Amino acid sequence: MMRGANEIRSYPLRAEHAVARTLADSDDAGPMQSKLLAAIGEALGWPTGAIWEAPVAQDDPMCCVETWHVPGTDLEAFATITRGTRLVRGEGLPGRVWASAAPAWLADVGADSNFPRAAAAVRAGLHAAFCFPVRSGGRVLGAIEFFDRGWREPDEELLATMAILGGQIGQFVERRRAEQAVSDSEQLKRAMLDAALDAVVTIDEHSRIVDFNMAAERIFGCSREQVLGHDMAETIIPPWLRERHRLGLARYLRTGAGDVLDRRVEIVGMRADGAEFPVELTITRVDLPGAPRFTGFLRDITDRRRAETDLKASRARIVEAADAERRRIERNLHDGAQQRLVWVGYGLRTARQALDRDPSAAAEALDEAIAGLAQAGDELRELARGIHPAVLSEGGLEPALTILAERSVTLVELDLTPEERFPAAIETAAYFVVAEALTNVARHASAGRLNVSAKRVDGALVVEVADDGCGGADLGRGSGLRGLADRVSALSGTFAVTSVPGKGTIVRAEFPCG
Numbered sequence: 001m002m003r004g005a006n007e008i009r010s011y012p013l014r015a016e017h018a019v020a021r022t023l024a025d026s027d028d029a030g031p032m033q034s035k036l037l038a039a040i041g042e043a044l045g046w047p048t049g050a051i052w053e054a055p056v057a058q059d060d061p062m063c064c065v066e067t068w069h070v071p072g073t074d075l076e077a078f079a080t081i082t083r084g085t086r087l088v089r090g091e092g093l094p095g096r097v098w099a100s101a102a103p104a105w106l107a108d109v110g111a112d113s114n115f116p117r118a119a120a121a122v123r124a125g126l127h128a129a130f131c132f133p134v135r136s137g138g139r140v141l142g143a144i145e146f147f148d149r150g151w152r153e154p155d156e157e158l159l160a161t162m163a164i165l166g167g168q169i170g171q172f173v174e175r176r177r178a179e180q181a182v183s184d185s186e187q188l189k190r191a192m193l194d195a196a197l198d199a200v201v202t203i204d205e206h207s208r209i210v211d212f213n214m215a216a217e218r219i220f221g222c223s224r225e226q227v228l229g230h231d232m233a234e235t236i237i238p239p240w241l242r243e244r245h246r247l248g249l250a251r252y253l254r255t256g257a258g259d260v261l262d263r264r265v266e267i268v269g270m271r272a273d274g275a276e277f278p279v280e281l282t283i284t285r286v287d288l289p290g291a292p293r294f295t296g297f298l299r300d301i302t303d304r305r306r307a308e309t310d311l312k313a314s315r316a317r318i319v320e321a322a323d324a325e326r327r328r329i330e331r332n333l334h335d336g337a338q339q340r341l342v343w344v345g346y347g348l349r350t351a352r353q354a355l356d357r358d359p360s361a362a363a364e365a366l367d368e369a370i371a372g373l374a375q376a377g378d379e380l381r382e383l384a385r386g387i388h389p390a391v392l393s394e395g396g397l398e399p400a401l402t403i404l405a406e407r408s409v410t411l412v413e414l415d416l417t418p419e420e421r422f423p424a425a426i427e428t429a430a431y432f433v434v435a436e437a438l439t440n441v442a443r444h445a446s447a448g449r450l451n452v453s454a455k456r457v458d459g460a461l462v463v464e465v466a467d468d469g470c471g472g473a474d475l476g477r478g479s480g481l482r483g484l485a486d487r488v489s490a491l492s493g494t495f496a497v498t499s500v501p502g503k504g505t506i507v508r509a510e511f512p513c514g
């Protein structure tokens with residue numbers, strides 16, 4: 001293949017232009033490589049070429065990442081062999097260029113002793129070859145090779161041009177890699193932010209929202225697109241708190257002093273529908289140069305607050321119930337045993353005075369004192385039984401519930417796990433559930449039938465009192481059922497009252513006791 005003198009001068013230039021155009025137009029690494037090979041090959045009139053990538057580790061082989069040949073030619077077999085070839089540093093034409101970091105020219109690959117693909121090249125009718133390094137910042141990223149059908153002596157001008165192009169391509173590849181790394185890390189950051197359970201909201205120094213993750217969309221009820229660029233105060237802060245936010249931000253920007261940065265505070269947030277809710281908030285300043293930006297991490301603590309409020313109320317009720325119980329015992333002691341003992345003391349004094357002068361009166365007073373003591377004993381026993389029935393601690397739930405059932409005015413069907421014992425606190429709570437439920441049936445239900453069951457079900461003690469009375473039981477009306485709910489939940493159990501007017505009532509408590 002012969003070329004005129006002008007053409008010889010112009011074809012490296014054409015290749016340069018073609019490469020510049022390809023790099024400028026390309027937005028994807030894959031097609032860019034094949035376009036680059038085609039651009040150079042067509043500009044130079046060399047029918048086939050390949051791009052090789054040098055590994056980061058010097059001991060690994062380089063491999064071919066792209067081949068190109070003039071369409072419709074019989075060069076596919078050679079391209080296939082090239083794509084399957086691995087070359088260590090210094091081996092073959094690309095390996096040599098990798099090692100020397102300089103372009104190389106072979107007038108006839110078939111006659112070169114360091115060209116592993118020689119036989120395939122000769123079969124394809126290829127002879128001349130040149131190769132130049134793709135370099136960036138002194139490192140060889142890879143090599144680009146081209147083959148021609150004729151024998152050709154080295155063209156120094158062409159090689160010099162290709163060396164320059166190799167530098168440009170290298171810079172381009174490096175820049176593309178850096179961009180890809182940034183884009184990968186952006187995507188990773190987005191995915192991490194979106195996987196977070198807490199709302200993450202970033203604002204600029206004008207309080208405009210610049211980022212809003214998926215949890216924020218969920219918690220505040222508005223989409224990222226809707227809020228980006230909008231004033232954060234107007235978007236997620238209730239009106240009565242906005243001024244405080246604005247003043248705080250302005251003061252921080254002016255003086256660098258802020259009292260909410262880098263610590264957890266509990267404040268109030270606002271959903272898109274205007275509903276206010278408690279949030280836990282941590283604000284940090286984004287540690288990047290440029291205009292200040294702030295990221296807020298927000299957690300909806302509505303459930304936690306509610307649980308805290310419930311817990312406080314339940315504790316207060318337990319304390320109140322214990323106080324009421326103490327008052328009842330005090331009153332019973334005062335009105336009962338204490339009175340008797342006062343009278344016993346009085347009787348004993350009378351007997352002591354009458355002993356010498358009226359022995360029969362003394363004996364009578366002593367008899368009264370003895371009877372009074374017996375009554376005081378009975379009353380104390382009765383009182384103690386009300387606090388904790390002895391039969392429960394001695395025999396467990398079965399005998400204790402049986403005695404409760406026997407006292408009931410309505411006939412009770414009993415369904416009890418025989419003789420099994422549970423932790424004392426659970427037995428006591430279960431006993432009180434049944435006692436209160438039975439009292440309620442007698443007071444409120446007008447029931448015909450009553451069923452009491454206490455059984456172990458899957459590692460839990462389940463106690464149930466069901467009546468067929470008027471229904472309509474309501475935890476809010478008295479203190480009995482609510483007291484039971486507190487007692488049961490204090491033991492990590494669950495308590496439920498199902499009571500439909502006209503359809504009876506079921507009181508159910510479940511105590512985990514695995």
Ligand SMILES: Nc1ncnc2c1ncn2[C@@H]1O[C@H](COP(=O)(O)OP(=O)(O)OP(=O)(O)O)[C@@H](O)[C@H]1O
Nearest residue numbers: 440441444445471472473474477478479480481505
């Ligand atoms: N088995 C039932 N059948 C129908 N109504 C019931 C039944 N149990 C309770 N109730 C209704 O639910 C209300 C609340 O019951 P709860 O035991 O909490 O209070 P109480 O029995 O009225 O008073 P106390 O505080 O002395 O127990 C009752 O006032 C009653 O109206």
Ligand SMILES: [Mg+2]
Nearest residue numbers: 440478480481
């Ligand atoms: Mg009651």
